[in-house]
Amino acid sequence: MASSLKExxxxxAALDQQIAETKDKERSEAIAKVRSLMADYGLTAADLGSRPAKPAKPASKVAAKYRNQATGESWSGRGLQPKWLKAAIAAGAKLEDFHV
Known part of the structure; x- marks a missing residue:
């Protein structure tokens, strides 16, 4: 049985619609069941241990550990080595030469 691309x-599309409708229906049923159980046992959201999410800490700047004296470029020593440092090391310099 050969079907065309359009078919x-x-x-x-019909299956996607059916999946979405079924998902919504089952989700609504689950919420109703949970609410019913919570009412039966006198539970609140706090009883379930749900807590508000902690606010993210702002990223802190890390001091530079290595600096290219010629250009002023710097690297904290975290993450991948920058291109300027790789090139200098490849040219024969030592990492310690750039230590701040």
Whole structure:
């Protein structure tokens, strides 16, 4: 049974719609069941241990550990080595030569 691309796309769209409707229905049923159980046992959201998310800490600047005296470029020593440092090391310099 050969189906055309258009027919297959129509089938997929119909399935996607059916999946979305089923998901919404089952989600609503689950919420109703949870609410019912919470009412039966006198539970609140706090009883479930849900807590508000902690606010993210702002990223702190890390001091430079290595500096190119000629250009002023710097590197904290974290993450990948920058291109300027790789090039200098490849040219024969030592990492310690750039230590701040």
């Amino acid at each position: 297959l796309l129509a089938q997929r």
